[in-house]
Amino acid sequence: MKAERRRKLSEWLVTLPSFLWLLLLFLVPTALVFAIMFKPATPYGGIGEGWTLATLRTLGNPNYPAIVARTLWLSVAATALCILLATPMGYYMARVSPARRRLVLLLVILPFWTSFLVRIFAWKVLLHPEGMLKHGLVLLGLIAPETSLLYNAYAVLLVMVYTELPFAILPIYAASEKFDFRLIEAAKDLGATSFLAFRKIFLPGIRVGLLTAFLMVFIPSLGSYVIPDIVGGPTSEMIGNKIAQRTFVDRNLPHAAGLSALLTVAVLIPMVAITALRRKESPKDALREEGV
Amino acid sequence: MRKILAAETSGSGVRKRRTQRPVSEFLVFEDVSKHYGAVKAVDHVSLTVKQGEFFSLLGPSGCGKTTLLRILAGFEQPDTGRVLLGGEDVTDLPPYERKVNTIFQSYALFPHLSVWDNIAFGLKVAKRPKREIKDEVARMLTLIQMEDQAWKKPDQISGGQKQRVAIARALVNKPRVLLLDEPLAALDLKLRQRMLIELDLIHDEVGITFLYVTHDQGEAMSLSDRIAVMKLGKIEQLGTPAEIYEAPRSSFVAAFIGDTNFFDGTVAEPLEKNSVLDGFLSVAVDKDYSRLKIEDFPDLECFNDKQIKEGEHVFLSIRPEKLRISRERPEPGPHLNVIEGRVEDVIYLGSQTKYWVRTGDYRISVIRQHSRFLLDEKPIRWGERVWVSWHADDGFMLEKYSEQDENLIQLPPEEVGETTESNQILVRAPAAGAVPAGAAGR
Numbered sequence: 001m002k003a004e005r006r007r008k009l010s011e012w013l014v015t016l017p018s019f020l021w022l023l024l025l026f027l028v029p030t031a032l033v034f035a036i037m038f039k040p041a042t043p044y045g046g047i048g049e050g051w052t053l054a055t056l057r058t059l060g061n062p063n064y065p066a067i068v069a070r071t072l073w074l075s076v077a078a079t080a081l082c083i084l085l086a087t088p089m090g091y092y093m094a095r096v097s098p099a100r101r102r103l104v105l106l107l108v109i110l111p112f113w114t115s116f117l118v119r120i121f122a123w124k125v126l127l128h129p130e131g132m133l134k135h136g137l138v139l140l141g142l143i144a145p146e147t148s149l150l151y152n153a154y155a156v157l158l159v160m161v162y163t164e165l166p167f168a169i170l171p172i173y174a175a176s177e178k179f180d181f182r183l184i185e186a187a188k189d190l191g192a193t194s195f196l197a198f199r200k201i202f203l204p205g206i207r208v209g210l211l212t213a214f215l216m217v218f219i220p221s222l223g224s225y226v227i228p229d230i231v232g233g234p235t236s237e238m239i240g241n242k243i244a245q246r247t248f249v250d251r252n253l254p255h256a257a258g259l260s261a262l263l264t265v266a267v268l269i270p271m272v273a274i275t276a277l278r279r280k281e282s283p284k285d286a287l288r289e290e291g292v
Numbered sequence: 293m294r295k296i297l298a299a300e301t302s303g304s305g306v307r308k309r310r311t312q313r314p315v316s317e318f319l320v321f322e323d324v325s326k327h328y329g330a331v332k333a334v335d336h337v338s339l340t341v342k343q344g345e346f347f348s349l350l351g352p353s354g355c356g357k358t359t360l361l362r363i364l365a366g367f368e369q370p371d372t373g374r375v376l377l378g379g380e381d382v383t384d385l386p387p388y389e390r391k392v393n394t395i396f397q398s399y400a401l402f403p404h405l406s407v408w409d410n411i412a413f414g415l416k417v418a419k420r421p422k423r424e425i426k427d428e429v430a431r432m433l434t435l436i437q438m439e440d441q442a443w444k445k446p447d448q449i450s451g452g453q454k455q456r457v458a459i460a461r462a463l464v465n466k467p468r469v470l471l472l473d474e475p476l477a478a479l480d481l482k483l484r485q486r487m488l489i490e491l492d493l494i495h496d497e498v499g500i501t502f503l504y505v506t507h508d509q510g511e512a513m514s515l516s517d518r519i520a521v522m523k524l525g526k527i528e529q530l531g532t533p534a535e536i537y538e539a540p541r542s543s544f545v546a547a548f549i550g551d552t553n554f555f556d557g558t559v560a561e562p563l564e565k566n567s568v569l570d571g572f573l574s575v576a577v578d579k580d581y582s583r584l585k586i587e588d589f590p591d592l593e594c595f596n597d598k599q600i601k602e603g604e605h606v607f608l609s610i611r612p613e614k615l616r617i618s619r620e621r622p623e624p625g626p627h628l629n630v631i632e633g634r635v636e637d638v639i640y641l642g643s644q645t646k647y648w649v650r651t652g653d654y655r656i657s658v659i660r661q662h663s664r665f666l667l668d669e670k671p672i673r674w675g676e677r678v679w680v681s682w683h684a685d686d687g688f689m690l691e692k693y694s695e696q697d698e699n700l701i702q703l704p705p706e707e708v709g710e711t712t713e714s715n716q717i718l719v720r721a722p723a724a725g726a727v728p729a730g731a732a733g734r
């Protein structure tokens with residue numbers, strides 16, 4: 001019994017740092033956000049005394065469902081496009097010669113060496129109504145002169161995919177590199193075409209990388225506000241813009257907190273769902289956790 | 293059980309295109325070559341495998357066995373030549389259109405699928421009806437005796453079980469040829485011996501053609517109907533295990549398959565044949581036998597079926613069990629060679645005794661079977677002077693063994709350790725014993 005208790009204690013000590021980290025940097029701030037939501041706002045941008053449901057009521061504003069829906073579809077679309085582009089890329093990177101692989105890897109992380117804001121402004125220049133891209137497309141007759149490449153949801157989506165693509169490529173590449181490509185040969189040997197082998201053997205083989213890529217792209221996408229702010233317009237606002245607006249323009253912190261809480265809930269739902277799914281997928285690990 | 297795979301494959305176009313060819317030419321490699329950069333992995337190989345045969349490709353590491361197998365499976369495109377399967381040219385078919393299945397050295401089981409799903413994979417891909425898939429997989433699970441493990445994942449079963457699943461996964465598709473690339477190499481000795489027996493049983497049971505790749509001559513000898521010994525991308529010799537063991541065509545084959553003694557010699561004149569014809573004694577030249585001069589030895593006689601000319605330098609190869617050892621000089625007889633030596637080492641192995649006999653520069657390995665053990669018999673001991681004799685038919689004159697061959701036959705150390713002395717027929721000679729002590733120094 002004593003040994004058992006000592007084992008429990010040491011286990012507890014080992015997990016303590018990560019627990020503290022989680023507590024201080026995740027649980028406490030989240031709790032604060034949720035708490036502030038129920039505080040009244042002061043006219044000078046502070047937080048008043050007492051508790052109120054006023055903020056909760058304003059969240060019922062019919063504008064918000066549209067913005068939440070847009071945030072969700074932009075995030076889902078950006079995530080889907082990133083994974084769609086990153087999967088063949090990861091496959092390719094895992095298969096090329098090491099020298100070529102290093103080069104490609106360098107190219108993938110190269111954008112990180114430039115400021116995020118600079119890169120977005122570069123897109124703004126590129127897509128500008130007087131920009132080269134626009135003129136070129138008009139000259140080729142691909143778009144009408146009055147169409148705007150900027151200030152719409154598609155511009156936001158494009159730049160989101162651009163900025164988040166490396167975060168999808170890296171985990172998918174890491175998983176592909178560990179993948180045993182002899183399995184593809186085995187599948188073809190058993191009669192599968194290249195496409196079928198890719199779908200039935202390769203994709204399940206890198207599913208951890210795919211899940212990581214999903215989380216790495218989807219969650220930041222939900223919270224993005226700089227991109228819609230710079231290349232988007234009033235019709236492509238995301239919930240992040242609203243939070244920023246409430247904080248910096250209206251100086252209504254409880255309202256901003258309410259929107260943040262809404263976003264947090266939206267982020268937590270897919271995370272919990274995926275964690276549950278992963279748990280179900282590997283019953284062996286679950287058994288191990290139960291000490292079997 | 294034989295029924296399992298006896299039924300012809302149905303519904304595939306392959307069947308219609310099949311022209312009637314004699315079954316003896318079931319699988320044909322025609323002048324197949326493949327090179328990687330400067331390396332000739334497969335060098336103009338022509339080979340015919342019969343239907344239902346257990347055929348082995350045997351050779352040292354890097355001789356092109358896997359490459360040849362991959363060409364048949366469709367993973368490599370040959371530079372020259374073509375591959376025919378059941379009379380149909382399959383050279384340009386992609387892997388998934390060939391009715392061959394491979395058992396990979398690494399097994400390559402799909403880690404995210406259960407044993408059941410692994411076995412069902414080929415059938416599912418072929419879009420076979422659900423009921424049929426269920427029945428076939430169940431039948432395979434019975435064959436490999438793993439009915440109760442069907443829902444385990446590959447990382448939850450043992451090496452031997454993985455091996456069996458890999459076999460079932462390939463066999464369930466009823467391939468026309470089953471390709472096995474060193475399927476037992478990853479198993480330990482005990483398990484390997486058991487799997488050898490199982491493979492043999494499965495081959496008997498399903499009756500399909502097995503093309504087996506190995507660098508372990510013991511495996512090849514015990515399983516195969518025929519063996520092709522490969523060296524540097526070429527087939528060195530092709531024949532039944534007994535043919536290859538008893539009549540090696542080159543010193544490389546002699547040393548690679550089993551244990552042998554080599555003597556460095558020069559061919560001298562053919563023997564005279566004395567025969568009594570109509571009462572007259574006639575002396576004729578007998579081309580079948582030649583005299584052989586070996587330094588320090590009396591003149592020897594040797595069977596010369598290849599008509600090697602006088603004056604040629606050769607290696608005389610004699611298997612240790614073909615040599616007889618005795619204290620007294622044996623009675624001279626027709627075509628009997630006798631040399632004298634001193635026992636340097638005696639290794640008692642239960643069923644047999646191995647002697648190392650020193651004669652001049654040579655250390656000769658002699659095996660003596662214990663057919664009868666007499667308690668009062670005085671066994672030959674270390675240091676005794678003895679006579680070693682053999683019949684001229686038991687020696688083979690082979691072309692000289694090159695330095696390159698010697699490197700090929702040298703095994704990585706861990707594999708030498710796996711062969712056992714008592715398993716004599718399957719043991720490759722430790723290089724020091726097989727090569728004449730003098731040959732290296734000369």
Ligand SMILES: Nc1ncnc2c1ncn2[C@@H]1O[C@H](COP(=O)(O)OP(=O)(O)OP(=O)(O)O)[C@@H](O)[C@H]1O
Pocket residue numbers: 328331332333351352353354355356357358359360506507
């Ligand atoms: N993909 C490849 N690229 C370059 N060279 C290769 C490739 N595959 C095989 N080779 C070379 O071709 C030769 C034959 O290789 P192969 O794999 O067929 O040998 P093997 O007889 O199967 O040997 P082992 O017993 O070690 O498996 C070797 O020299 C090898 O280095």
Ligand SMILES: [Mg+2]
Pocket residue numbers: 357358359473
């Ligand atoms: Mg090989």
